[in-house]
Amino acid sequence: MSIFSACRRLSRPSIRLGVTAMIAAFATAARAQDESAFHELETKYIFGDFTIGSSTGIEGERAFEPETEADFRKRAGRYGVGTTELELEYTPNQYVQIELGPTVSYYNINNVPGLANQNFGGPNGVEGTFRFLLLEPGPGRFAATLAIEPEFHTLDETSGQRVSNFGLENRLEADTELIKNRLYYAFNLFYEPETTSVPLAGSFNETTVGVSSALAFQIVPKVVVGADVWYFRHYDGIAFNSFTGDALYVGPTFFWQIAPKVLVSASWQANVAGREAGIPGLDLDDFSRQRAKLLLEFEF
Amino acid sequence: MRTNFAFGTSCAAALALAAAICGLATAVHAQQATVSITVKGHHFQPAQAHAPANKPLAIRVKNLDSTAMEFESVSLRVEKVVAAGSEGVVNVRALAPGRYEFFDDFHQETRGILVVE
Numbered sequence: 520m521s522i523f524s525a526c527r528r529l530s531r532p533s534i535r536l537g538v539t540a541m542i543a544a545f546a547t548a549a550r551a552q553d554e555s556a557f558h559e560l561e562t563k564y565i566f567g568d569f570t571i572g573s574s575t576g577i578e579g580e581r582a583f584e585p586e587t588e589a590d591f592r593k594r595a596g597r598y599g600v601g602t603t604e605l606e607l608e609y610t611p612n613q614y615v616q617i618e619l620g621p622t623v624s625y626y627n628i629n630n631v632p633g634l635a636n637q638n639f640g641g642p643n644g645v646e647g648t649f650r651f652l653l654l655e656p657g658p659g660r661f662a663a664t665l666a667i668e669p670e671f672h673t674l675d676e677t678s679g680q681r682v683s684n685f686g687l688e689n690r691l692e693a694d695t696e697l698i699k700n701r702l703y704y705a706f707n708l709f710y711e712p713e714t715t716s717v718p719l720a721g722s723f724n725e726t727t728v729g730v731s732s733a734l735a736f737q738i739v740p741k742v743v744v745g746a747d748v749w750y751f752r753h754y755d756g757i758a759f760n761s762f763t764g765d766a767l768y769v770g771p772t773f774f775w776q777i778a779p780k781v782l783v784s785a786s787w788q789a790n791v792a793g794r795e796a797g798i799p800g801l802d803l804d805d806f807s808r809q810r811a812k813l814l815l816e817f818e819f
Numbered sequence: 820m821r822t823n824f825a826f827g828t829s830c831a832a833a834l835a836l837a838a839a840i841c842g843l844a845t846a847v848h849a850q851q852a853t854v855s856i857t858v859k860g861h862h863f864q865p866a867q868a869h870a871p872a873n874k875p876l877a878i879r880v881k882n883l884d885s886t887a888m889e890f891e892s893v894s895l896r897v898e899k900v901v902a903a904g905s906e907g908v909v910n911v912r913a914l915a916p917g918r919y920e921f922f923d924d925f926h927q928e929t930r931g932i933l934v935v936e
Binding site for chain 2: 577613
């Protein structure tokens with residue numbers, strides 16, 4: 520399924536009506552409440568953490584951020600895989616943000632076709648993120664940040680098999696305020712080439728590209744809810760050599776600034792459309808049926 | 820001899836670079852506008868400050884209260900803790916015209932606006 524056919528599916532009148540009604544409801548609710556109670560938010564995590572906002576933080580700010588991403592369900596059997604990044608985040612100036620930390624993965628795989636049964640957890644390499652503000656935020660325009668995330672993993676993210684995996688995740692993170700301090704829109708562009716060496720099996724390359732679109736509404740002060748859509752395409756090889764499958768994920772998002780220096784951001788998404796090259800049905804080799812993300816941030 | 824010449828050239832280049840950086844820093848400093856804000860009784864005075872657009876800013880925050888405050892702004896992307904009875908300076912990049920909220924992160928009801936025009 521191409522992104523165009525995915526969009527055609529979403530352009531059915533009932534869905535169009537639903538999205539229009541949602542935006543209208545958000546706008547009406549926004550106007551009905553006391554605006555003075557709503558203040559500026561950093562947009563980085565208000566879209567739930569699959570789609571990232573453009574904010575690069577406050578100069579000098581340091582934070583600890585445990586961030587867990589989990590994938591659930593494949594074609595058959597029991598499948599639950601999670602990875603937690605234990606990130607330290609630092610903002611050295613008003614344009615750049617750095618994140619660095621080790622990752623820990625856990626696998627619960629049982630009777631999934633093509634995967635060995637696994638039930639264990641352990642350290643799984645290290646990840647870093649370098650974010651650069653490209654376009655300043657401002658009224659009526661998009662702000663944009665380029666994020667470059669080098670990764671090294673010792674366990675395969677899907678199977679738990681011992682590997683040497685290097686990835687370079689690149690994201691363009693853009694957002695804008697549709698209603699001041701209340702309604703926000705963001706999109707991300709995603710490109711990640713990876714190379715993986717498997718003992719006794721050699722090495723292989725792969726590439727994932729994606730695009731997202733998210734709405735977020737500050738429903739009460741410091742609490743934001745929304746919806747997020749992601750479309751991914753997966754290829755064998757670094758140069759998009761061979762298309763293997765695609766997936767369309769949709770789901771709700773939640774953000775809560777619990778205290779001045781503590782926040783939580785969460786997302787859940789279901790794989791609703793897509794195909795695996797040459798096989799009917801969803802691509803459940805490259806993607807899972809559901810995925811979720813939970814991030815906590817403690818500023819210090 | 821050649822080594823000495825190369826070393827001398829490198830030193831001269833380094834000095835020229837340092838002088839250029841100092842000159843640039845002085846020029847930037849000379850262009851910097853200053854905004855003074857006082858905190859008293861957990862209120863900013865003035866609650867609406869004004870600053871010129873497209874010039875780097877130094878925001879001087881004087882805390883006249885008996886407790887510490889943290890000057891913070893999401894849109895200015897700065898924060899600074901200012902102890903009781905003392906003063907802090909926050910350096911901000913050149914800003915586009917607009918309204919920028921700021922607040923005391925230790926007393927979040929204490930809020931103000933910087934109008935850049």
